[in-house]
Amino acid sequence: MPAGMNCKARIWRMLQKDDDEVGGSILTGTVQYDNILARIEANPEDQLLLQQGLETVKTFNALVVPGTLNILERDELEITKPVYHPYYAVRFRIVGVQRSSMDNYNPNVYTRLSMIRSVTAHAIQ
Numbered sequence: 001m002p003a004g005m006n007c008k009a010r011i012w013r014m015l016q017k018d019d020d021e022v023g024g025s026i027l028t029g030t031v032q033y034d035n036i037l038a039r040i041e042a043n044p045e046d047q048l049l050l051q052q053g054l055e056t057v058k059t060f061n062a063l064v065v066p067g068t069l070n071i072l073e074r075d076e077l078e079i080t081k082p083v084y085h086p087y088y089a090v091r092f093r094i095v096g097v098q099r100s101s102m103d104n105y106n107p108n109v110y111t112r113l114s115m116i117r118s119v120t121a122h123a124i125q
Contacts, residue, residue, distance in 0.1 A: 005037040005065065008081040012091070014074050032075065039063045040079065040087060060092055060115040067100045067109035077115060092117050 012029040043059040062077060076091045096114030103109070 004039055006039050007079050007085050008035055009038040009064070010034045010078045010080050011036065011069070011071055012076040012078060014076060029076065033069055035080070036069065037065045038077070057116050057118055060117065062113040062115060064111045064113060067102070067111045068104050069111060071097050071111060071113065073097060077113065090117070
């Protein structure tokens with residue numbers, strides 16, 4: 001892997017299918033990009049958020065190359081390699097996409113993603 005990139009990922013495009021027979025919408029996903037290079041970093045948690053309830057939202061940042069991919073908010077990023085990565089096979093919801101100011105022909109062009117993931121904050125006893 002190139003310097004700084006610590007994993008490979010897959011981008012899922014989340015779409016809504018037509019309503020089913022009882023009127024509920026169905027969320028489906030299709031792999032948009034596979035085997036892309038990424039670097040994932042967790043943001044520090046706010047102690048107040050950790051104390052609020054059973055489920056809390058954690059935030060993450062990612063750098064993805066190449067930066068020419070058409071990644072949208074509401075897409076999901078899933079870590080696929082290496083298998084020993086702490087977030088292997090975990091999906092993150094993309095909430096922000098920031099494109100690099102570099103020219104698309106520059107080999108160093110990247111995209112910065114802001115992501116969230118809901119996790120259980122406390123064990124149920």
